[in-house]
Amino acid sequence: MSNGSEGNFVTTDGRNIGGVMMEMKNITLRFGGVVALENISFNILEGEVRAIIGPNGAGKSSMLNVISGFYIPQEGEVIFQGSPRPSLKPFEVAHQGIARTFQNIALFEGMSVLDNVMTGRLTKMKTGIFSQMIWAGKAEREEIENREAVEKIIDFLEIQAIRKTPVSRLPYGLKKRVELARALAAEPNLLLLDEPMAGMNVEEKQDMSRFILDVNSEFGTTIALIEHDMGVVMDLSDRVVVMDYGRKIGDGTPDEVRNNQEVIDAYLGVSHD
């Protein structure tokens, strides 16, 4: 694989990586005196799996929160699909086709799995409150259409058996999968995964990795993910951004990043003599 910072390259497994989907330009984010992100620039290409890694407190989650519109950076620009993105509210970002999962599972505990996944379709459901009161007709038709789309996702992630189970009764690994289902139900152009494999055992990690790769190749979804398991990151991702103390210290294919001296220093520490 070539180093495709300009886009349009073919990966080793034959997928076409297209043009630039999202470009972060000189992003700086401060909380009072703390600089969480300092002058960070990188891009996400259409159809790739992009990983953001770094030691604890490096600013990875802050970066993801900037992309999903949860934090507004003080300086810099987010260019999404060719045009600069104005500062939007998080729910408006969702309508642009960006979906995400959370580091600590953020499912709706009082609802069933099916209802949780259906909430992922809310951006697609437009019937007004008055048609909903009547139900028969428009509202029911829309519900059924979206239910069909959701059932495909449920099949895809193999969670048919727990469809009607309340989410609060599920074990951790399945909750993570349901959260992925909810994000996928929105049919996002860009899917952000914040530590999708945190706290999982090896088999669960394998399952999750398989689902992430399948999503990328079958739906063509662009994926940006944060992960701490280096084995997983190096196997899954096409390109990796490495961060440390709010700065970008490396960017490139997994092999390039692995051999980058600054990255090695950040992870293993440097001797100060």
Place this chain on the structure above:
Amino acid sequence: MLYREAGDYSTSYPEDSQTFPIKFDRYRYYVILAVAFLVIPFFINDYWANAVLVPFLIYSIAAIGLNILTGYCGQVSLGTGGFMAVGAYACYKLMTSFPEISIMIHILLAGGVTAAVVTLFGLPSLRIKGFYLAVSTLAAQFFLVWMFNKVPWFYNYSMTGMIGSPERTVLGIVVTGPATDAWAKYMICLIFVTLCAVLARNMTRGSVGRKWMAIRDMDIAAEIIGVNPLMAKLSAFAVSGFFIGIAGALFFSVYLGAIEVTEAFGIEKSFLVLFMVIIGGLGSIFGSFAGAAFMVLLPVLLKNLLVGGLDWPTDLAQHLYFIIAGGLIIIFLILEPHGLAQLWRVAKEKLRLWPFPH
């Protein structure tokens, strides 16, 4: 063997997502509707209507309204009494200003007026949550009651400060005023209850309901998946206000006939409806009915038992009622914090397997 589910399976999404997916439940629901509409009106007398059925039906509407706000959308409200008063006074002003228009339309319009007022008082919910929001709705409760006492326009400058509902008819049948028959009172309330319950169920099973529940369970995640918190919260306040307004209008015009606002819609009413929702089950339409039935039937039952059955003095029975009711509420909340609706759900799961639970 109450439930025979063999051969009862859904083959399409509409079938799977209907209100009563189990055939037995569906039939029981039709039977209850049939009894309520076709049997009870012929046997009802004044005692049953005024002491049990009419208050039960009206409180059910109020409980559905509060349940949408608190149970489905997670916004605690202590202003229900004040909001019911808005419905009552809106209905009174409409009845006296436009006597030629049908009372049914007045009651619906009173719901609309209340929806607008409640939405206004819901605006702080965009900034504050939980207990703090509860306190701000408490302010609404006291402000509204004070306003209906202080501004004479609301009670048409009457000397007593009370409002009384004039006689109105629907299809030639008297439904308000002192000459109303028990069955007519019952029927008009039943029609509105059925309407409200169906509307509430339809909203809560679709995308609007999911938006509300998403806000309730985790507002940050709800926003990330594309729910506009402003619209979701305010729509919950509006819908809740609509139902509570209808309940207030019926309470005044059909049930009591004449009211004094502090007495009829004081803070106790807010707490009473809140207890109904908590005991019945937050986030459940059935729970609203169960809670209303519990809180309306309990005093009647205890009074009949203690005064009628055991011949105790009325004041002693009254005090005992407070002790027993309070105790029961505490016991219920400790044993089943999710209310009667959850008890029913658990019982149903057991019954579906009975008598072969393994």
